[in-house]
Amino acid sequence: MIDMKGLRLAAIVVCALLCSALAAQMSTLPAAEAIAGLPGPPKSPPIFSQMTVILQGSLEYQSTVDVKGPVAEVQRQEEQLASQNPHPYHTFTTLKFDDQERLIKRVLEDSLGTSTLTNVIRDGRLQSQTVDYHFTSRADRQEWQSWTYDDHGQLSDVRAGRDKDEWNHYLNFKYDARQRLLGYEYLDIKYGGSPLFTEISYSGKTITLSRFGGSRQNVFEQVQTIDDQNRVIDLKVSDLSGAELKQWYHVEFKYDAKGRVTEQNTDPFKLGDGDDASPIPGKLVVLYDDEKHWGEQKFYDPEAKLIFHARFQFDRDGVPTKFVIFDSSGKEMTGSETLFDAKHVSTTRPGSVEWEVIYDDHGNWTERRRWFTPADGSPRIMTRLIRQSITYR
Numbered sequence: 001m002i003d004m005k006g007l008r009l010a011a012i013v014v015c016a017l018l019c020s021a022l023a024a025q026m027s028t029l030p031a032a033e034a035i036a037g038l039p040g041p042p043k044s045p046p047i048f049s050q051m052t053v054i055l056q057g058s059l060e061y062q063s064t065v066d067v068k069g070p071v072a073e074v075q076r077q078e079e080q081l082a083s084q085n086p087h088p089y090h091t092f093t094t095l096k097f098d099d100q101e102r103l104i105k106r107v108l109e110d111s112l113g114t115s116t117l118t119n120v121i122r123d124g125r126l127q128s129q130t131v132d133y134h135f136t137s138r139a140d141r142q143e144w145q146s147w148t149y150d151d152h153g154q155l156s157d158v159r160a161g162r163d164k165d166e167w168n169h170y171l172n173f174k175y176d177a178r179q180r181l182l183g184y185e186y187l188d189i190k191y192g193g194s195p196l197f198t199e200i201s202y203s204g205k206t207i208t209l210s211r212f213g214g215s216r217q218n219v220f221e222q223v224q225t226i227d228d229q230n231r232v233i234d235l236k237v238s239d240l241s242g243a244e245l246k247q248w249y250h251v252e253f254k255y256d257a258k259g260r261v262t263e264q265n266t267d268p269f270k271l272g273d274g275d276d277a278s279p280i281p282g283k284l285v286v287l288y289d290d291e292k293h294w295g296e297q298k299f300y301d302p303e304a305k306l307i308f309h310a311r312f313q314f315d316r317d318g319v320p321t322k323f324v325i326f327d328s329s330g331k332e333m334t335g336s337e338t339l340f341d342a343k344h345v346s347t348t349r350p351g352s353v354e355w356e357v358i359y360d361d362h363g364n365w366t367e368r369r370r371w372f373t374p375a376d377g378s379p380r381i382m383t384r385l386i387r388q389s390i391t392y393r
Helices: 007-018 030-036 050-058
Strands: 071-080 090-097 103-110 113-122 125-135 141-149 155-162 165-175 181-188 196-203 206-212 218-226 232-241 244-255 261-266 282-289 294-300 306-314 320-326 335-340 346-359 365-374 381-392
Touching: 050 306, 050 320, 218 244, 335 381
Parallel strands: none
Antiparallel strands: 071 090, 071 381, 090 103, 103 113, 113 125, 125 141, 141 155, 155 165, 165 181, 181 196, 196 206, 206 218, 218 232, 232 244, 244 261, 261 282, 282 294, 294 306, 306 320, 320 346, 335 346, 346 365, 365 381
16 A cells, blocks of 8 residues: 555555556456446546556556547557567457448457457447357356336436346436436346445435445435536545445535636545555646647645656647656666567566557557667567557548
8 A cells, every 4th residue: 555655655656567467367357337327416526546547557458449530440459579478469459330430240359269248238328238159268257237218318227147147237217307216226246235226316416325225224325416517526435344334435526618627626535455446645746738739637645745756748639659767866766678589588677668659541540569678778678569450431
């Protein structure tokens, strides 16, 4: 965990720079995707946390569906090269879109097998989603979700499961006269237990979301204050501690004209195990220069001491392509990369990482190349290559 003097945060930053990240693929369970797609309060902005620092240091590409224009199909090939991984892997992805530019199919192939995601959309609403997994070394399976709507087009029922078994059920959705969600019920069909009730209330610019477990005990609460653009500017989160609900953290946000967070202020609180994704107590300040495609982050602890300072470059889509970390004296820190030779022997070499991005005439990227430049002046080394071929209508 991070102490308030920032010593452990500095250690995390150094570790992130010195250790290469290991890429892993995992399946998102239907419950996670289903609840993420529920209506309700506005989404809170991404939080600057310990995990954010680690991910920024590794500078890994996060695969997204971020194409522009009348796209019919995308074929994406991702390759991690032997120089960074003694067991290099290749991933092939095919994305298909309907004439409304909505994703209707995604096929992912790698050495472990194939997964095929299919979305069924009718009347502009997602009706069902299935993901069929075919593995090379274990039994196949299917994960599924379904959405049902009432006569007013509002969500009324969500179910999710695996193969023939239902795992999760969201039901009894309630709305007010302004069609704002007031609450719903959740049943864990697979593991059983008491229903979980979610209730949402609105008072001016304040939105309160509460969850109740067995015996109607309040186990979680989120209080948001929003601005005129429906952006969260104040967030209080409380959870069950002992036998009562206690505030976990309180964070405030400021934005620029493009809706990007330029300031995050978090009240002091005691970080504990599992808090890697929670906001770090203190103040984050972010500056953007869109003409030069660079930005700057400065993080201060509750005593106003600067404990994290980074400059970053970003591409046309705002995705970071390079991070430079500075120590407390303002001196640039040198990162490292773990590389492998032909005999799979690893060595750690000081240097820097940067993504090179190539675009087509529609403004979509067609190649992303991850380069490691050794600090000793020797030639740079490509460690990751992602190609994207786009078919337009």
